[in-house]
Amino acid sequence: MKRSFYEKTKLFFINMGKYHKFLRIPAIIGLAVSMLSHRICLYFKTGTKRFACTVFVLLCFMVGNSFAYPVFQEENGFISGGEKEAEVVAVADSNISLVDEQQIEYENIKVLDDEDVVDGYGDSQFHDMKNVDKYFLDEILEENEILQPLKAAEQAEMEPAPEAAADQPQFDAKDWRLVLINKQHPIPEDYSFSLGMIKTIKGDMECDERIIEDLLQMMQAASEDGVTLAICSPYRDLSYQEYLFNRKIRAYMKNGMSYMEAYSISSQAVTVPGASEHQIGLAIDIISDTYLTLDEGFAETSAGIWLSQHCAEYGFILRYPKGKEAITSIEFEPWHFRYVGKDAAEVIMDEGLCLEEFWDKYL
Numbered sequence: 529m530k531r532s533f534y535e536k537t538k539l540f541f542i543n544m545g546k547y548h549k550f551l552r553i554p555a556i557i558g559l560a561v562s563m564l565s566h567r568i569c570l571y572f573k574t575g576t577k578r579f580a581c582t583v584f585v586l587l588c589f590m591v592g593n594s595f596a597y598p599v600f601q602e603e604n605g606f607i608s609g610g611e612k613e614a615e616v617v618a619v620a621d622s623n624i625s626l627v628d629e630q631q632i633e634y635e636n637i638k639v640l641d642d643e644d645v646v647d648g649y650g651d652s653q654f655h656d657m658k659n660v661d662k663y664f665l666d667e668i669l670e671e672n673e674i675l676q677p678l679k680a681a682e683q684a685e686m687e688p689a690p691e692a693a694a695d696q697p698q699f700d701a702k703d704w705r706l707v708l709i710n711k712q713h714p715i716p717e718d719y720s721f722s723l724g725m726i727k728t729i730k731g732d733m734e735c736d737e738r739i740i741e742d743l744l745q746m747m748q749a750a751s752e753d754g755v756t757l758a759i760c761s762p763y764r765d766l767s768y769q770e771y772l773f774n775r776k777i778r779a780y781m782k783n784g785m786s787y788m789e790a791y792s793i794s795s796q797a798v799t800v801p802g803a804s805e806h807q808i809g810l811a812i813d814i815i816s817d818t819y820l821t822l823d824e825g826f827a828e829t830s831a832g833i834w835l836s837q838h839c840a841e842y843g844f845i846l847r848y849p850k851g852k853e854a855i856t857s858i859e860f861e862p863w864h865f866r867y868v869g870k871d872a873a874e875v876i877m878d879e880g881l882c883l884e885e886f887w888d889k890y891l
């Protein structure tokens with residue numbers, strides 16, 4: 529009878545243990561190993577399906593795990609190699625205690641800007657909007673039927689306004705329009721909303737669907753007053769916010785800052801992911817056809833002036849006013865408007881409050 533390789537091996541170890549007393553222990557080990565490997569081979573041979581299942585589960589586990597770790601983004605996309613990632617982690621680790629022990633000298637560090645930085649530009653041009661998607665009213669009108677009956681609706685809207693101001697409006701802290709989002713108040717986990725589409729000839733623009741009508745009315749009213757507004761960054765999802773934040777950290781790290789220092793400064797300049805109103809579709813950045821930069825100068829343009837005077841009539845407020853930087857922790861942003869509803873907007877703009885102050889006073 530022909531013996532298989534396994535049987536020969538087994539016999540070899542048995543004989544080795546039998547005839548050489550001093551080789552007994554290695555023989556037992558050898559026997560155990562050969563029996564085990566034989567079992568494994570047999571398992572692969574007879575249980576192909578079972579084996580495939582195990583491999584598949586392991587593979588899923590590995591792939592799942594690889595997505596579970598935060599990815600630090602490199603200049604042109606994600607870091608894929610483990611080497612650079614490790615480098616970043618090492619930088620962060622080595623400086624944690626350092627940051628704890630010594631205060632960062634903020635005076636010497638120039639805070640670059642705010643949360644509304646534009647993708648694809650160098651640090652000096654964060655706010656240049658020339659090549660960024662902008663949606664002008666006529667581009668929206670081309671594709672949008674819902675704007676047509678607004679003129680009549682707008683007139684109806686304007687009339688009851690003084691009446692509403694007469695009796696003191698009551699505000700509800702649970703009102704979605706008043707939700708407070710900042711570094712101390714990230715987006716509540718159970719917050720939900722529906723994204724609405726505003727069709728434009730350049731494609732769809734997204735924001736909370738409940739603010740679209742007021743937003744379009746505001747743009748139309750501005751255009752009737754000879755001011756051409758353009759929306760340049762409406763809804764932004766979390767990954768984009770993360771990208772902006774990481775990019776800011778990188779810019780500071782390039783200037784010789786440690787990861788922890790860069791994180792600390794970036795959280796002052798860019799909204800920490802999870803804490804931006806753009807993520808819940810209630811914030812929009814507005815510029816005009818004649819001024820394509822998001823900077824303080826926009827406040828002096830006809831569009832900036834028109835907006836600050838009329839935004840409240842359509843439920844919008846200047847979210848980061850001048851002089852309130854210490855409260856909002858965001859620089860003056862004359863282009864960033866937040867929807868809060870008409871009643872609250874009138875109160876906030878009339879009294880010159882920021883949303884944080886409004887919460888303190890009325891909610």
Ligand SMILES: [Zn+2]
Nearest residue numbers: 644812813864
């Ligand atoms: Zn903004």
